Amino acid sequence: MFEFDLFELTRATVTTLVGLTAVLASLGVILCSSPIYCALYLIGHMICLALLFLLYNAEFIAAVQIIVYAGAVMILFLFIIALLGGKKEIQEPSTERSLAIAFVATMLGELFLSATVGPTRPIEGTFDVQTVAEVGGSAKAIGLELFSRHVVAFELASVLLLVAAVGIICLSKFSYVPVRRRMK
């Protein structure tokens, strides 16, 4: 009597809707004139990305996406907008603007062209849904991969981040002028 698979249908619909929302939100980021709303569109976009990760069974990456980008980075964006006073920018036609629109239109055209040429292919990796389930969750799978095959790169990245953090503290704590005087 009922032939279709309700689960797959719902999943496909939800995935498409979330993807569409992500695209619309990212359009909102560049088209909106108020900085607060731009930031909010970006948050919306991040959340949609996290939802897409979630729909493809990557719970750990989804949670990290929300914690790092939507939770920490964007809060600082909003913080700065609040401190500087987010005024609406006045939009007037200019050459740069039309150039930008032409660029975006070209990119979109290319996107449609690539869509007609052939279907996108998934990247082949070590893990699929079953191996991840055997290991015991996506967090463990990522941990195993990261700390076995990519441990050097991982440690190097952490050193890089540490240097950046120390650099930021140095830049903000000590003013630039005395450093230049010493140079003379």
Next chain:
Amino acid sequence: MIDDVIDFFEPYTYLIIGSVKAFVIAGALLGIVPALVWLERRLMGRFQVRLGPNRVGPFGLGQPISDSIKLLFKESIIQSSADKFLFHLAPAIVVFTAIVTFAVIPFGEPVKVFGQEIGLWVANVNIGLLFVFAISGMGVYGMVLAGLSSNNKYSLMGGLRSSAQMISYELTLGLAALSIVVLTGSLSLIDMVNSQDSYPNILIQPLAFLLFFIAGIAETNRAPFDLPEAEQELVAGFHTEYTGMKFAMFFMGEYINMVTMSALVTLLFLGGWNSYGVPAWPIVAFSGKVLFLLCVFIWLRSTYPRIRYDRLMTFGWKVLVPISLLNLLVTSVLVVL
């Protein structure tokens, strides 16, 4: 016909059970809020050697109902300079994130109803703890947006303070919880409870418990860390311009966050629904611990004065974060050895 319908829905039983559980728990959380307000006012009264609400009904039990009715029927005022959309959105974010966070909190062992095993949680995700942090981190947006959209300098200050405070204390919260993750080897809250069946984690991680609890109080914006709404300096902080039910929604968020935080402390450190020899149903043991922690929250509010804002940040960054890092380091070394 009915057989057809039953056959059709057979594979989706878990979906139906899940939706019912989601509705029940969301409803229960919203219902708990007035009860908590009543408890807080009664207890605060006792702590301050006065009676507290006692006119409406026995023991003042009717007070929350009359308060709710008052808040529902109050005129909703929005000043003309506010950003209308964000002004309406902000309280909704606060309540929504508060309720969604509770989705991964388990509060008992699975029970069998009509041969169907039902877990006493909405969702058993294997990244449970991370999910809690992710969603509760989104709750900050409600406060920031409330501050931004109100177009009022006190609101703005309150919003900024709350975001700075919550980002700072989230670190301590996460690091303290990480030591338990290292001990358990899992991010799932159910695994954590199961690993504590012989003794609760507070016995081996007392420092982490203390750090987690302090950071938890700061995360829920409760006294003595309720700087975002310090009356002396900021009128009422980020919700200065809010009236009626939208004003109440901020408090709903705060109280639900309190329950979630107490539940998290119970799950991570107090052994969840393990009752350690005391004859009690798992769910009763769990609720008892949560209720006790909620009373501690209220007790702290009536005991400590609010601390100054710069001291709060110094305390967070220069005391709590280093201690929690050290604690995590020592725990990891001990686990590896």
